[in-house]
Amino acid sequence: MEVFQSILLGFQVALTPLNLSLCLVGCLIGTLIGVLPGIGPAATIALLLPVTFALPPATAIIMLSGIFYGAMYGGSTTAILVNIPGEAAAAITCIDGYQMARQGRAGPALGIAAFGSFIAGTVGVFFLMIVAPPVAEFALKFGPPEIFSIMVFGLTILSYLSSGSLIKAFMMALIGLFIGMVGIDISGVFRFTFGIPDFYDGIGLVPLLMGLFGIAEVLTNLEQPIIRQVFESKIKGLLPNREDWRASIKPIFRGTLIGFLMGVIPGPSNTISSFVSYAMEKRLSKNPERFGKGTIEGVAGPESANNSACAGNFIPVLTLGIPTSAVMAVIVGAFIIHGVTPGPLLIKNNPDIFWGTIASMYIGNIMLLVLNLPLISIWVKVLKIPYGILFPLIFLFCFVGAYANNNSLMELNVMIFFGLVGYLMKKTGFEPAPLVMAYILCPFMEEAFRQSLLKSHGDLTIFISRPISATILIMAFLFIAMNIFTGLKKKRKKLLEKIELENN
Numbered sequence: 001m002e003v004f005q006s007i008l009l010g011f012q013v014a015l016t017p018l019n020l021s022l023c024l025v026g027c028l029i030g031t032l033i034g035v036l037p038g039i040g041p042a043a044t045i046a047l048l049l050p051v052t053f054a055l056p057p058a059t060a061i062i063m064l065s066g067i068f069y070g071a072m073y074g075g076s077t078t079a080i081l082v083n084i085p086g087e088a089a090a091a092i093t094c095i096d097g098y099q100m101a102r103q104g105r106a107g108p109a110l111g112i113a114a115f116g117s118f119i120a121g122t123v124g125v126f127f128l129m130i131v132a133p134p135v136a137e138f139a140l141k142f143g144p145p146e147i148f149s150i151m152v153f154g155l156t157i158l159s160y161l162s163s164g165s166l167i168k169a170f171m172m173a174l175i176g177l178f179i180g181m182v183g184i185d186i187s188g189v190f191r192f193t194f195g196i197p198d199f200y201d202g203i204g205l206v207p208l209l210m211g212l213f214g215i216a217e218v219l220t221n222l223e224q225p226i227i228r229q230v231f232e233s234k235i236k237g238l239l240p241n242r243e244d245w246r247a248s249i250k251p252i253f254r255g256t257l258i259g260f261l262m263g264v265i266p267g268p269s270n271t272i273s274s275f276v277s278y279a280m281e282k283r284l285s286k287n288p289e290r291f292g293k294g295t296i297e298g299v300a301g302p303e304s305a306n307n308s309a310c311a312g313n314f315i316p317v318l319t320l321g322i323p324t325s326a327v328m329a330v331i332v333g334a335f336i337i338h339g340v341t342p343g344p345l346l347i348k349n350n351p352d353i354f355w356g357t358i359a360s361m362y363i364g365n366i367m368l369l370v371l372n373l374p375l376i377s378i379w380v381k382v383l384k385i386p387y388g389i390l391f392p393l394i395f396l397f398c399f400v401g402a403y404a405n406n407n408s409l410m411e412l413n414v415m416i417f418f419g420l421v422g423y424l425m426k427k428t429g430f431e432p433a434p435l436v437m438a439y440i441l442c443p444f445m446e447e448a449f450r451q452s453l454l455k456s457h458g459d460l461t462i463f464i465s466r467p468i469s470a471t472i473l474i475m476a477f478l479f480i481a482m483n484i485f486t487g488l489k490k491k492r493k494k495l496l497e498k499i500e501l502e503n504n
Helices: 002-014 017-035 041-052 057-081 093-102 106-139 144-156 166-180 205-222 242-263 269-284 297-320 326-337 351-382 387-406 409-428 432-456 467-503
Strands: none
Touching (some): 002 017, 002 351, 017 351, 041 057, 041 205, 041 326, 041 387, 057 093, 057 106, 057 326, 093 106, 093 297, 106 242, 144 432, 144 467, 205 326, 205 387, 205 432, 242 269, 242 297, 269 297, 297 326, 297 351
């Protein structure tokens, strides 16, 4: 009963004119970003952080969250009409969605993607509303040693945030920790400032994010021209018929459950859950040979899974303050910029933000359903805009946003520097998510470590003598061991394949 009373508070926050209008803006921007291949939600949220400075914290988080789950809706449009996933999570939708479009059934494909996303998103938010409060209540039992251990566990998630080498991920984490230590520490000592006054308060989060995600993304896209050949057949009848619903309803609910459960797991859960959903539907189907030739189940399941995963992504962030993906890391950065610490105390200290964000997701899902279907013809026209027109506008927004942050040319230089660094990282197989996550967690980790040692009078065994802390550290160790084992297994498999080819 207390949960439902709290969600009423959330709706009071979310239904204010300002929050309602900016929820709509976030959903629209998110859908547009999902439609445009090459521009992801992480980069968009990073670019729009300066816009939120003058907004109340709850309003800012509501808008930025809308961009995230709105992008999941928009990704299916390009997958079905262009055979290019607007979002990585929509990649699997291309297989059957585009074939449906070629058969003159683009309307039902787009319709079931929208309805499936709405159902999954709404059910996922309901699960979030039920699960998050008890998790946060349990986390309130954490003292400094447990908080430090959970931060260590958060850093081990780096192995899942990176699709490449584990060593490269931890190298990025170390660099992120170094950047996070720049400035004046707790005891008043200047660290790594090189005598530059602008660095006394540390490296700015906004220019760092805008550089690594915004500038670097544009530079990378410029050397990879995107050819968009929109399927030109007329989109007739967006509402799926009775047979479409009969075939889709079970995949939608299976995808919803898969997406939510996988959303809590670190890594690109939106993408993974959509692929898992597709594989499950193909396995459970009585006619698996229809998959890949334009079956609606191949659209309904994955689209439901990636939208439900969005709600699951918010559980670790709202209850423990740990981001499990690049997008969530940027959203945690938005919390910090607005002076709010996500984690166990969020529900107690900032119930308006906690419940307002959850309530706004219900409203946002309704907005997206109402808006998406009528706007499809507009999104098709947007797809034809050359990237050569888009990228100067993105650059302009980056430069204005970075300078307006503190009216500082140094922040502009920081953004350009990290933009070039981010570009080189992409070229060499390094990923920015581990760096950003380590940078964000660094001050909390350092503070918890110092408090723990003060409490134990310098005894390091405090981290393993307390049951919860020890359990979390064991989990962190197992995560690393699993990743190393998986890597060695892949290397062994490649070596055996190479030997077999040489023998043949």
